[in-house]
Amino acid sequence: MSERPYTSRKPKFQRQYGKGGRRDQQSWRPPHEIDVTILYGWHPVAEALRNGKRTIRRLLATENSMRRLDEELGVPLSVQPELVRPDEINRLLEPDAVHQGLYLEADPLPSPSVETLSGERVVLALDQITDPHNVGAIVRTAAAFGVEAIITTARHSPAATGVLAKSASGGLEHVPFMIVKNLADTLNALGERGFQRIGLDSEGGENIDALSLRLPLVLVLGSEGKGLRQRTRDCCDAIGRLDMPGAIKSLNVSNAAAISLFAVTKAVMPGAAK
Known part of the structure; x- marks a missing residue:
């Protein structure tokens, strides 16, 4: 050398x-x-x-x-x-x-826990979203909207490194990952702490704008192909959807995350979404 x-x-x-x-x-x-x-x-x-x-x-x-x-x-x-x-x-x-x-x-950044989440900002949960480019784009959007943490599962999720970090374009430094073994159990634990659990699905019962939203809140996004798993849906207090006026009714999950975070943040933190 x-x-x-x-x-x-x-x-x-x-x-x-x-x-x-x-x-x-x-x-x-x-x-x-x-x-x-x-x-x-x-x-x-x-x-x-x-x-x-x-x-x-x-x-x-x-x-x-x-x-x-x-x-x-x-x-x-x-x-x-x-x-x-x-x-x-x-x-x-x-x-x-x-x-x-x-x-x-x-070194990886410190991770929050169910007990340490403040609930003063929106929390995002990802239900087996596996594409690191999509997760990276979601992280970047989450950083822009001041998301407190992103919950992912230990399996069927990309690591917060490499391609994901590049796609996040620096957002990884501003939104900590909370990696859990079981998403449903974590959502139940958050519910016990008073978190409102809102799932996002193209077949949700109401437009997300029509839901009565409040903090503390966790927004749950499903995987690119299958959407929310049934047990994950069962752990949510409500399932919202994004109504699209055009011919295409579904969006890439990272685009859906951006729109839904804007809607949710505007509802629960009006000053932050101006």
Whole structure:
């Protein structure tokens, strides 16, 4: 391994060229067993570096990206960055990953629990939504609407890392994941704490705008193909739908999440949805 200093106004960067070989992304392990979060791309990495709750293990950057971090980030780095060539980051990621010259390894963020949720903001629950691109888009939307937490199951859910984090475009730093073994049991526990549990389904009984909504509230979204499972539906206080005036009556789950979060937030937190 060779090292060569890189001169910068703020942190002292070093060039460290690593060995080849694609990194194991831990994609087969359930989310609750992932012990390292992989982030890449400008927004996910920059937001993680700004997040004081993140413990950073390793940061790789190309020369151009490192200079941009130095000029634009505006916060001290908690880890010594390694200056690398773009192809070295390519080898650590899946093919066609758009890393923009930045790669970061960090500890997972702390997770809330049923007992620690404040109920002062909307909570989102995902019922076996498996596409990391969709979940990432939902996370980004959730961050925009100030969602307190996202509940997912330990199985049949993507880990909060890699593609999901890239799709979330930095939103992962603002909305914590609460990973549970059984969604129905968790919804029942939230109900005991006074949470209103609202499911979203294209065949729901009422338009979501017509429901009487209040905090604390958890909005439950079903999977891309099957929607809400029956036991999940049985744990909800009401099932709402999004009425569409056009010829197509259903939406991608991430788009449905955005519209329903706007409607719900406007109803329970009027000042926040202006």
